[in-house]
Amino acid sequence: MRDPDLEAGPVADALLAWYDAHARDLPWRVSPAERALGVRPDPYRVWLSEVMLQQTTVAAVRAYFHRFTTLWPDVTALAAAEDGTVMGEWAGLGYYARARNLLKCARRVVSDLDGRFPDSPEALRLLPGIGPYTAAAIAAIAFDRPETVLDGNVERVMARLHDIHTPLPGAKPELTARAATHTPTTRPGDYAQAVMDLGATICTPKSPACGICPLRAPCRARAAGTAAELPKKTPKKPKPTRRGIVYLARRDDGAVLLERRPDKGLLGGMLGWPGSEWGETAQERPPFAAQWDTLAGEVRHTFTHFHLILTVKTAPLPDRMNPETGEIITAAGFRPSDLPTVMRKAYDLWRDGVA
């Protein structure tokens, strides 16, 4: 840490100057120009965007952020929403524990904190769904506190800036220390967003645009020619393939049989079609006795840690029945967009077969 080019000042200064000219225009963001005029971001919108952005691309988040802030403009409104409504609005975005924790967090902020988000990372960290990264990000971006954020972008930028070849996740402590060295005490919120913007637009995972990078002068990996191969990562385990069956029962009036999945585990809290367990081989488990037709084709879907091949079976839903599993949703109450993607794929396979 003796190299003057790598001390806090030069790197932060270069990044902030670049950010003033090239900051992305994002719906939850206060632009550097507005910030200079004293405009402060709404902590609710910062928190909501940060949770949505966990392991998720900006492109995917935009529409969801707009829907959520339109339906629920502040944390009090969100805290008062029904669980099923929020889960339905989150459908398709993935990592559904985020949505469950989002609601828990909103309700705790309203009931315990008078509707105001804390400004310290320590206090933020105590709330559901807020880990080390998100706590630092909210403190820095919403409250302009000099906290160091470490996300995938910052890891990549720091690994390259300092030419660190230690593989992730082991390199995290080292990268955190490096990142902290550069965090400025002035404009820390803009700085945090600047590093992440750099990682998202210039210092990208593949073929980084080193030629136009504001950090090209001090960057050690660029000098060494190793930028494109950093950061190193420990290889991932191969994904096994599992199989299962889902049962789509529909009445002539359009009502369907769905079930609310338990809060714990995969797709927890979401609606889904009744079906078998997912394992080596699919076991029949129809929700009621009937002549089940097997649809041509199958649903293929990949989750975080396994591939899934789903067989889709259909039958008419009897007019009067009290199913032991699931609940009958009327045509008016059924929105395919409430379904997680794998379940919507099964619905689409059936609908395409009918059309």
Added chain:
DNA sequence: AAACCGTGGTC
């Protein structure tokens, strides 16, 4: 600490 937890875009 390692496993679990979604999805869509990209090359």
Added chain:
DNA sequence: TGACCAAGGTT
């Protein structure tokens, strides 16, 4: 076309 990747958190 399949593996990698994205503003990670929880258990």
